[in-house]
Amino acid sequence: MRENNYLSDQDITELKNKITLELNLINQRHQETANVGSMAKEELSDPVDEANSNIQVSHDLRMKNRESFYFKKLKKSLQKISDGTYGLCKECDAEIAKDRLLARLTAEMCIDCKEESEMAENSNFFDRRSKSLGKTLNELATR
Ligand SMILES: [Zn+2]
Secondary structure, X not given: OOOOXXXXXXXXXXXXXXXXXXXXXXXXHHHHHHHHHHHHHHOOOOHHHHHHHHHHHHHHHHHHHHHHHHHHHHHXXXXXXXXXXXXXXXXXXXXXXXXXXXXXXXXXXXXXXXHHHHHHHHHHHXXXXXXXXXXXXXXXXXX
16 A cells, blocks of 8 residues: 655645534534424425425435435545545546645545546447437438
């Protein structure tokens, strides 16, 4: 395992504080939504309200899923800090720029690898499109 010499101890502390703060914010928000949810339930009377509340609940659930994903990534980042692997690209092991980490605390790839993987995703997308388009054209031609 390589040690991360790029970020200073001070940087690491700063990033760690930010991550911890994010985690606390999410925790706090979850507690608030939990309270609001139980209050709303007691006030339910007619079906329209109930339907609206169900929509609200599924919206909250989606938000929670997205947040818990982020939550897990934040936790992982904290773990990486204690392992000394935080800020290293998982693809090429390069050091991720501090600015990038500050903007995106859970970044796991350096900007080069990130762009490369996004480009690969896009080209896959176009491949799929042109393949299905070709299929459609073939189908039309044999009709
Ligand atoms: Zn990389």
